[in-house]
Amino acid sequence: MKKEELRNELPDFINxxxxxxxIKEEIVFLLKTDExxxxxYDELSSSxxxxxxxxxxxxxxxxxxNLSAKINRKISSPEYKKVKPSWKKIFQYIAPAAAxxxxxxxxxxxxRDEANLDLRSNDNIEIETEKITEQKFEExxxxxxxxxxxxxxxxxxxxxxxxxxxxxKSGNIASENLNNINIVEAENExxxxxxxxxxxxxxxxxxxxxxxxxxxxxxxxxxxxxxx
Amino acid sequence: VRKxxxxxxxxxxITQEVFIKLHDSLxxxxxxxKFFTYVYRIAMNHSLNHIKRSSKINNRKVDLLKADLxxxxxxEENIDxxxxxxxxxxxxxxxxxxxxxxxxxxxxxxxxxxxxxEILNRSTGGMKANYFHALKNIGKILKRDKAYPGYEExxxxxxx
Numbered sequence: 001m002k003k004e005e006l007r008n009e010l011p012d013f014i015n016x017x018x019x020x021x022x023i024k025e026e027i028v029f030l031l032k033t034d035e036x037x038x039x040x041y042d043e044l045s046s047s048x049x050x051x052x053x054x055x056x057x058x059x060x061x062x063x064x065x066n067l068s069a070k071i072n073r074k075i076s077s078p079e080y081k082k083v084k085p086s087w088k089k090i091f092q093y094i095a096p097a098a099a100x101x102x103x104x105x106x107x108x109x110x111x112r113d114e115a116n117l118d119l120r121s122n123d124n125i126e127i128e129t130e131k132i133t134e135q136k137f138e139e140x141x142x143x144x145x146x147x148x149x150x151x152x153x154x155x156x157x158x159x160x161x162x163x164x165x166x167x168x169k170s171g172n173i174a175s176e177n178l179n180n181i182n183i184v185e186a187e188n189e190x191x192x193x194x195x196x197x198x199x200x201x202x203x204x205x206x207x208x209x210x211x212x213x214x215x216x217x218x219x220x221x222x223x224x225x226x227x228x
Numbered sequence: 229v230r231k232x233x234x235x236x237x238x239x240x241x242i243t244q245e246v247f248i249k250l251h252d253s254l255x256x257x258x259x260x261x262k263f264f265t266y267v268y269r270i271a272m273n274h275s276l277n278h279i280k281r282s283s284k285i286n287n288r289k290v291d292l293l294k295a296d297l298x299x300x301x302x303x304e305e306n307i308d309x310x311x312x313x314x315x316x317x318x319x320x321x322x323x324x325x326x327x328x329x330x331x332x333x334x335x336x337x338x339x340x341x342x343x344x345x346e347i348l349n350r351s352t353g354g355m356k357a358n359y360f361h362a363l364k365n366i367g368k369i370l371k372r373d374k375a376y377p378g379y380e381e382x383x384x385x386x387x388x
Binding site: 005044046048050051053054056057058067070 | 230231234236239240244247248251309312313315316317320334335336353356357359360363364366367368370
């Protein structure tokens, strides 16, 4: 046995309650060899000696005669009987029922708040999308108008400068092509932004190259001034 | 209960509460442990709760007991049984709750460590350690306060 375990056996050893001979031998050996253990023994012996001489105040003789009568009186009193079942009911039925009702109320309000939040967020997204779409549409519209105006100006200039039918035609083709730029609402990552889609067969470089050099120069000049 | 709470009026109240509690919870007793262990457990729980509630008052009472003992020692040379008992009460009151419970159950009720462990829902080894420390602390308190001169004589005799 460890020293600590033997130390805990000391009170019983002093009172002669230790039966195991092996433990007794180990304690006796430690008492002879270990100073600290001997000190414990002396301290406990003094305490036990004192305890054997001192007695706690005992209750008066009639106390136990009256005790059962007192308790019976208290148990059978209407006050005790009234209070007891109500508490029992509270803890047995009312408290769990109240807990369940509270849980339902909490869940109900929680779900309602979440639903409101979803609706609100959807509305916001829709409003934002509409705004963005409108902005894009306005921008495209103004761009188209600007481009049309430029083309008309170009045409006028061309008519005035060269009176050339070819130039006019090419100007018209260019304006038509620009007008053919389709604004489609396609779903990109956000799913709401419109993107500009060009005709697959149309190449503006080819169109540009087909124009006479003076017209090409004029277009380039106009484009540089256009501040796109 | 009387040895745990020391105050007679409190002990009366707690004892009554213990029996009433027993009366109420008798249907819940499943017979897993001995009946006396069950009764002791209720008594100990009530006593320990009372000690916790009134720890401040108890400390004041211990101080009064000590003061009374010191005053009387100057007048009388021999310490009579009443003074010893007051001194013992003061020493027991100074013990931590668990040590006090183990000390009472072991020393006064003569219960085995296994039974005490079952009542207090602790390990047997822990109960042995608690009992050792309770006795050691009682000795320390008696020696420190010097409220009982005879105690030192006993200590000297034992040492010799």
